[in-house]
Amino acid sequence: MNKPINNRAWFLVLPVLVLVAFSAVIPLMTVVNYSVQDTFGDNEFFWNGIYWFDDLLHSERMWNALGRQILFSAIVLLIEVPLGIFIALHMPKKGFWSSVCLVLMALPLLIPFNVVGTIWQIFGRVDIGLLGRALAGLGLDFNYTQDVIDAWVIIVVMDVWHWTSLIALLAYAGLRSIPDAYYQAAKIDQASRWAVFRYIELPKMRGVLVIAVLLRFMDSFMIYTEPFVVTGGGPGNATTFLSIDLVKMALGQFDLGPAAAFSIMYFLIILLVSWAFYTVMTNLDREEGPQ
Amino acid sequence: MAQITLQNLAHSYLPNPKGEDDYALKQLDHDWTDGEAYALLGGSGCGKTTLLNIISGLIRPSRGRILFDGRDVTDAPTAQRNIAQVFQFPVVYDTLTVRDNLAFPLRNRGLPAAQVAQRVQAVARMLGLEEMLPRRARGLTADAKQKISLGRGMVRQDVNAILFDEPLTVIDPHMKWELRTQLKALHREFGHTMIYVTHDQTEALTFASRVVVMHEGRVVQIGTPQELFERPAHTFVGYFIGSPGMNLLPARVEGDRAHIDESGTIALGRGYGGLGGRIEIGVRPEFARLSAHEGLPVVIRRIEDVGRHRIVRADLGGRPINIVASEDEPIGPDMTRVVFDPAHVGVYADGWRVEGSPR
Numbered sequence: 001m002n003k004p005i006n007n008r009a010w011f012l013v014l015p016v017l018v019l020v021a022f023s024a025v026i027p028l029m030t031v032v033n034y035s036v037q038d039t040f041g042d043n044e045f046f047w048n049g050i051y052w053f054d055d056l057l058h059s060e061r062m063w064n065a066l067g068r069q070i071l072f073s074a075i076v077l078l079i080e081v082p083l084g085i086f087i088a089l090h091m092p093k094k095g096f097w098s099s100v101c102l103v104l105m106a107l108p109l110l111i112p113f114n115v116v117g118t119i120w121q122i123f124g125r126v127d128i129g130l131l132g133r134a135l136a137g138l139g140l141d142f143n144y145t146q147d148v149i150d151a152w153v154i155i156v157v158m159d160v161w162h163w164t165s166l167i168a169l170l171a172y173a174g175l176r177s178i179p180d181a182y183y184q185a186a187k188i189d190q191a192s193r194w195a196v197f198r199y200i201e202l203p204k205m206r207g208v209l210v211i212a213v214l215l216r217f218m219d220s221f222m223i224y225t226e227p228f229v230v231t232g233g234g235p236g237n238a239t240t241f242l243s244i245d246l247v248k249m250a251l252g253q254f255d256l257g258p259a260a261a262f263s264i265m266y267f268l269i270i271l272l273v274s275w276a277f278y279t280v281m282t283n284l285d286r287e288e289g290p291q
Numbered sequence: 292m293a294q295i296t297l298q299n300l301a302h303s304y305l306p307n308p309k310g311e312d313d314y315a316l317k318q319l320d321h322d323w324t325d326g327e328a329y330a331l332l333g334g335s336g337c338g339k340t341t342l343l344n345i346i347s348g349l350i351r352p353s354r355g356r357i358l359f360d361g362r363d364v365t366d367a368p369t370a371q372r373n374i375a376q377v378f379q380f381p382v383v384y385d386t387l388t389v390r391d392n393l394a395f396p397l398r399n400r401g402l403p404a405a406q407v408a409q410r411v412q413a414v415a416r417m418l419g420l421e422e423m424l425p426r427r428a429r430g431l432t433a434d435a436k437q438k439i440s441l442g443r444g445m446v447r448q449d450v451n452a453i454l455f456d457e458p459l460t461v462i463d464p465h466m467k468w469e470l471r472t473q474l475k476a477l478h479r480e481f482g483h484t485m486i487y488v489t490h491d492q493t494e495a496l497t498f499a500s501r502v503v504v505m506h507e508g509r510v511v512q513i514g515t516p517q518e519l520f521e522r523p524a525h526t527f528v529g530y531f532i533g534s535p536g537m538n539l540l541p542a543r544v545e546g547d548r549a550h551i552d553e554s555g556t557i558a559l560g561r562g563y564g565g566l567g568g569r570i571e572i573g574v575r576p577e578f579a580r581l582s583a584h585e586g587l588p589v590v591i592r593r594i595e596d597v598g599r600h601r602i603v604r605a606d607l608g609g610r611p612i613n614i615v616a617s618e619d620e621p622i623g624p625d626m627t628r629v630v631f632d633p634a635h636v637g638v639y640a641d642g643w644r645v646e647g648s649p650r
Contacts, residue, residue, distance in 0.1 A: 185382040189395055
């Protein structure tokens with residue numbers, strides 16, 4: 001065979017390189033650029049080394065925001081994943097009602113983030129909100145603008161309302177791909193409902209659940225709009241998550257250097273956790289294969 | 292183990308079946324003798340799997356009753372029937388080891404651990420799975436997985452019957468043969484009632500001592516492989532079993548003679564009187580031979596040599612007809628006639644065999 005060799009073919013990659021440069025590399029590099037410089041205004045910058053990073057690592061404010069962020073993601077995942085699986089297991093398997101369920105489940109996913117925030121902001125208000133008034137009517141002292149626990153509750157409930165559907169829909173898709181023969185064999189083997197879930201449904205759903213957990217982790221870790229609209233990060237700093245803190249720093253105080261260092265660290269955490277999670281899950285997969 | 296009795300059984304997948312056509316499984320009465328190996332043979336969509344799932348309790352029949360040793364189990368769930376079933380596609384619990392897979396049905400029944408271990412070991416030895424026991428079931432070959440499914444059925448000593456739903460479909464040809472032999476050996480050794488669903492006549496005829504042939508939701512014949520071959524009760528059995536299948540020719544039957552359109556008249560082994568409906572005669576290619584002098588005129592189209600014998604494809608009065616000729620029998624250019632063995636010519640009215648009276 002005579003294969004033509006022509007290195008000019010590499011030029012075909014050029015459009016992609018240009019696109020990626022403008023969409024990712026250049027914006028990222030400007031952030032890196034800011035993170036190693038300082039300014040006294042007048043658009044004059046000077047070299048500052050890794051001072052901002054060092055500063056950041058000793059900043060109590062950053063560590064607090066990170067702690068809140070991790071707590072929020074953990075709570076949200078612990079509620080949404082089991083709940084989503086539970087809902088998927090109880091959805092109708094076929095026919096008219098399964099379509100109705102699917103559409104209803106998908107609705108929260110289609111609502112813009114700031115609208116979700118606004119809905120819950122008003123819904124939870126003690127003066128005019130349905131939820132706030134109802135709780136007050138029941139004699140419960142619920143006020144998310146003043147009470148830290150109440151603020152967390154409303155933000156977690158809002159996120160669960162908004163995103164559990166995603167897990168449920170993915171889990172549902174995983175469940176639907178299980179052939180009937182598995183359930184029939186389980187009946188013949190007299191497997192209990194729990195055994196069917198543990199040995200048939202869960203293993204078959206694992207692929208989609210890895211994706212679901214990964215998506216929900218990344219999204220919840222980057223959450224900004226909804227808590228910003230509902231609580232604005234308060235009361236105090238109780239719901240000031242990483243992204244809210246970042247915006248305060250970058251646009252509120254216009255501390256470009258620290259904010260840039262913050263962004264890079266933020267990005268690296270998400271990258272690291274997602275990579276670690278994915279690697280662990282795929283390695284587990286391999287261990288379960290032929291030995 | 293139990294004798295399984297089907298009484299007035301019929302099933303329709305429609306909620307309100309109206310006519311006969313709405314039934315996927317038409318009315319059926321049958322006793323499955325304890326310890327016998329049966330094959331359920333028929334084309335796709337003939338109701339084989341429906342019948343199997345009714346016996347195992349995965350489907351509740353629209354009409355009729357199922358008895359195990361005289362006890363009515365029509366409404367009993369699968370778990371209470373103590374049936375083992377092996378499906379077309381191997382079902383294994385991926386995350387469990389082969390050992391845990393085999394132990395699964397026993398543990399679900401709460402057997403003591405020592406007994407479970409002993410049974411699992413015994414079944415693994417029977418099926419040649421011993422070396423795989425500590426491995427995870429995921430990633431095994433299809434035939435190993437199918438052996439595990441089979442093992443999960445065999446591991447329970449008290450099963451009433453083992454049902455197979457086309458279990459060898461996804462198995463490689465050479466493994467098919469081995470597994471089938473193994474099944475026969477297991478049947479001989481333990482004497483479980485086995486019902487084996489297949490659309491492959493070779494599988495059915497080699498596995499079973501009795502074959503149940505189904506066609507369009509109806510059982511058309513139950514018999515030994517030899518009976519099915521020699522005296523098909525329905526034209527469907529005639530052409531579905533045998534390779535090639537039975538020759539069918541429209542005919543007019545008078546007494547012990549059959550007139551076949553313009554081709555001529557042949558002798559029958561028995562006498563028939565007063566036949567109604569659409570009459571055909573059926574004769575297997577094995578009971579037809581070519582001749583130079585006697586019989587009906589044919590035009591030979593093609594001769595296929597399949598090794599053990601030759602198949603002559605010919606035309607008789609415009610209809611295709613197959614004749615089996617032995618390897619050493621010379622076929623000359625003058626052999627343009629076909630002779631049927633009168634003892635093996637059957638007469639069929641509207642598809643069903645008519646028993647004549649001896650001459």
